[in-house]
Amino acid sequence: MADSKARLGVLVSGSGTNLQAIIERCEDGYIDAYIAVVISNKKEAYALERAKKHNIAAVYIDRKSYQSSIEFNRKIKEVLLEYQVDYVIMAGYMQLLGLEVLKAFPNKVLNIHPALLPSFPGEHGIEDTFNYGVKIGGVTVHFADEEYDNGPIILQESIEIKDDMTMEQFEQEIHDIEHKIYPKAIKMLVDNRLKIEGRKVKII
Ligand code: GRF
Numbered sequence: 001m002a003d004s005k006a007r008l009g010v011l012v013s014g015s016g017t018n019l020q021a022i023i024e025r026c027e028d029g030y031i032d033a034y035i036a037v038v039i040s041n042k043k044e045a046y047a048l049e050r051a052k053k054h055n056i057a058a059v060y061i062d063r064k065s066y067q068s069s070i071e072f073n074r075k076i077k078e079v080l081l082e083y084q085v086d087y088v089i090m091a092g093y094m095q096l097l098g099l100e101v102l103k104a105f106p107n108k109v110l111n112i113h114p115a116l117l118p119s120f121p122g123e124h125g126i127e128d129t130f131n132y133g134v135k136i137g138g139v140t141v142h143f144a145d146e147e148y149d150n151g152p153i154i155l156q157e158s159i160e161i162k163d164d165m166t167m168e169q170f171e172q173e174i175h176d177i178e179h180k181i182y183p184k185a186i187k188m189l190v191d192n193r194l195k196i197e198g199r200k201v202k203i204i
Contacts, residue, residue, distance in 0.1 A: 006033035009085035011093035016047025021179035073098025121149035
């Protein structure tokens with residue numbers, strides 16, 4: 001019954017390829033949930049179009065319409081509550097999520113980062129990994145907290161950065177991993193298989 005399924009709210013800022021992977025894995029039943037709403041802080045985010053194509057509510061919230069970050073985040077919380085969201089999934093959401101939202105969804109907010117945290121946090125995880133010269137890169141899915149790219153880690157997957165690899169090839173491989181492990185982590189979350197113990201997340 002559709003109504004018994006968990007409801008996801010997805011926060012985006014960009015092209016939404018991760019959103020697309022999540023939509024598809026909800027639609028094919030791998031994740032026992034559906035996306036109730038997609039919220040973007042960027043009007044032009046192609047992720048909003050992807051949502052509409054799948055008849056998912058797509059909401060743009062303009063930071064500039066709010067006097068403070070607190071008010072802006074309060075609005076995000078209101079929309080998530082309005083759509084009766086159970087879990088919040090940040091999928092390329094390029095803004096720090098406010099405490100208003102985190103407190104409303106304790107241990108129910110996930111983020112994905114295209115590097116092996118705690119290395120290379122921030123906006124340019126892929127480029128920073130590649131340019132540093134490390135031999136291994138990867139992807140991290142973690143619970144979100146009030147700091148960027150910081151909460152307890154759920155899943156990581158690594159790839160070797162070979163000498164002859166171009167930045168473009170590396171980027172593509174990172175995205176391929178993201179589209180595979182984010183649905184996997186979301187499935188674990190929705191299936192209640194994640195137990196947080198301090199900084200550690202046990203998969204039960
Ligand atoms: C992804 O690499 C994500 O890890 C990072 O931003 C990118 C978003 O891509 N935070 P998309 O919008 O899902 O295509």
